[in-house]
Amino acid sequence: MNYIEAFKTAFFNTLNWTWDSIVFNVPWYTNYFWGLIVISLVVWGLEIVFPWRKNQSIFRKDFWLDAFYMFFNFFIFAIVISGVYKALEVLFLQLGITAKSLAVIDIATFPMLIQLLVFFVLQDFVQWFTHVLLHRFNILWKFHKVHHSVKEMGFAAHLRYHWMENIFYKPLKVLAVMLLGGFEPEQAFIVHFIAITIGHLNHANVKLTYGPLKYVFNNPVMHLYHHAYSLPKGRNYGVNFGISLSLWDYIFKTNFVPEKSGTIELGYSDDFKMPKSFLKQMFYGFKKED
DSSP: HHHHHHHHHHHHHHHHHHHHHHHTOOOGGGOOHHHHHHHHHHHHHHHHSSSSSTTSSSSSSTHHHHHHHIIIOOOOOOOHHHHHHHHHHHHEEEEEEEOOOOOOOOOOGHHHHHHHHHHHHHHHHHHHHHHHHHHHOOHHHHHHHHTTOOOSSSGGGGGOOOOOHHHHHHHHHHHHHTTTTOOOOOHHHHHHHHHHHHHHHSSSSSSOOOOOGGBOOOOHHHHHHHHHSSSSOTTTTTTOOOBBSSSSHHHTTTOOOOOOOOOOOOOOGGGGGGOOSSSHHHHTTOOOOO
């Protein structure tokens, strides 16, 4: 298969899969399109019934922009970029690089529950590490600013991020799978829906800490401080980088939760420069900043 054929095949396969999902022509447990909608409605319902910041509107600032980002990043952009990834896969195969080239452990023989746990933990660590890099290096931070330009937090802010972040995250997540011998558990959809739910809750206008489990799972109180306008002394690159798990922040001492009022200002020092429209934000980060 040449690069063009690989691109076209992957592009149309992803396009058809997305459409099949919309019209309920895939198994319910792999229907990521409607799964995202159901999870979003449930978490939004929690925001409405149990609001943490009671003066925040149900349709908060940039609600519809963030809602569009959810579908753009998860489906529209996925369709566009799928062909590129497939073409790269063909290139790697021609170079003799396979899914098992970097295998450290093969989890295929593990019990399914253990497979899912290892897959979930490794993927989450890779995302935590990538997230740290997005804050540490200015060339990456310029794109990540789109996510941090949120001024009122709500569930849909979870998937408000610049499309370039997909370019950064995807290769490292693929690397994580390669470390597992190129194996992805048959029930990986469970990990997907758990991660989406936790991510939505982390950004939701609800006050949850999970008691002692706060040292394991990320939560809305902890993640709000990741978006804080004012950072603590000596933490110039940020705090609380956890995606699904807070565990990494406590291990690497990047945790910070001084109080739980939920009333802190969000953003960053020059967030007023962020364009308001989606189209302009798509190209933000490529030009030299003033």
